[in-house]
Amino acid sequence: MDLSLEHEQFSGDSVVASLDALARFGGATDGSVTRVAWSGELFDAYRWTGDRMRELGLAVEIDPAGNLLGRWEVGKGKPLLVGSHLDSVPSGGHLDGVLGVVAAVHAVALLKERGYEPPRPVWIIAFMDEEGARFDTALFGSRAFAGDDLSGLGDRSDAAGVTLREAMAGAGYDFDRVADAARADEVGAYLELHIEQGPVLDHEHLEIGVVTSIVGLRGFRVRMRGQANHAGTTPMRLRRDAFIGAARVALALREEACHRETVTANIGKVTVAPGGANVVPGLADFTIDARATTSTELREIEEFIRVTVARVAEEERLDVDLEPTFALDPLQLAPEIVDAVERAARTQMAAVRRMPSGAGHDAQVIGRHVPAGMLFIPSLKGISHSPDEETLPQHVELGVCVLAQTITEMLA
Ligand code: HGY
Ligand code: MN
Ligand code: MN
Secondary structure, three states: OOOOOHHHHOOOHHHHHHHHHHHOOOEOOOOOEOOOOOOHHHHHHHHHHHHHHHHOOOEEEEOOOOOEEEEEOOOOOOOEEEEEEOOOOOOEOOOOOHHHHHHHHHHHHHHHHOOOOOOOOEEEEEEOOOOOOOOOOOOHHHHHHHOOOOHHHOOOEOOOOOEHHHHHHHOOOOHHHHHHHOOHHHOOEEEEEEEOOOOHHHHOOOOEEEEEEEOEEEEEEEEEEOOOEEOOOOOHHHOOOHHHHHHHHHHHHHHHHHOOOOEEEEEEEEEEEOOOOOEEOOEEEEEEEEEEOOHHHHHHHHHHHHHHHHHHHHHOOOEEEEEEEEEEOOEEOOHHHHHHHHHHHHHOOOOEEEEEEOOOOOHHHHOOOOOEEEEEEOOHHHOOOOOOOOOOHHHHHHHHHHHHHHHHHHHO
């Protein structure tokens, strides 16, 4: 089906209205959205999205890992899965993840309005806890859907001391049933639209990014223990200041990553205890996020982290625990879907380029099991994970048209 005139006929107003409606769930007056995993705000967003799916005649369910699924059961064979996530980082924007789910709903609505009959089923999915912001459990829903063993994660706790198992029980889910969500074998392919979250498309005045690969990630939690002591009476050279350990690790990571073109690394969360202005910190509890586009560089930065954390701890006379929390290798997206997305973008007369993704996505989990593809629309000034995250309405509109066109290309 050629939707090539669609871009002129299709108005993105309803898509923007859907994005605005969802931004209310967990939205604050500064424009930020906080909708972390298993929260009431996230399930409010699920209810709203589930209602839109039902209006389209989809069969709606939430699986045992908390993934929201809307099934358009037509045709024969393995479904094309299209989606993203509805959870956010703390004080995040209103597009990261949400756009991919909303665009899938509106693309299906557009295809239905135009009388398109897919030869295979099309399923829409909102994966649970893509961000991992609350429990350091990034890509939880897609990993469960893919059948990864997540049984070791139940006792991870959030900042309030609530474990994942307890949070799931509070929302009516059973952590011991997460493995029942595994069903990647049932689907034929996966497609995800996302905002770029970086500056390339905006800077180059392009409209669509055809994603060719997704960065690899390593996550760690580090606990450094020294000696809490008096800030005035403890001589500088005798201190065992745990925060100094964290700070030295942060600076070493920055320096190492700056020397390598395709590596990033930073500390994202830090808790210092006991937390008095006049107390030398006895404990620093922090996270490390490190990424690289090649497996070799990822292994090297991982080794650098292990060596550096141990060296700094020894030099500062700190006890240390380094706990890996997350590991996902880089992924090349399926060449036939990369081609399909590019063809669809050109059919829609979009200014387009191929590009890698520096952000992690559910596609890199599902893409290890079935062919997966992604497309980006621009992020204004490249800002994301921030209330300032924004995209022009005409790019949202074009994104939905290219997504719908890609669905028809992939099912042709
Ligand atoms: O962290 C990431 O790259 C993604 O936004 N979850
Ligand atoms: Mn994100
Ligand atoms: Mn995202």
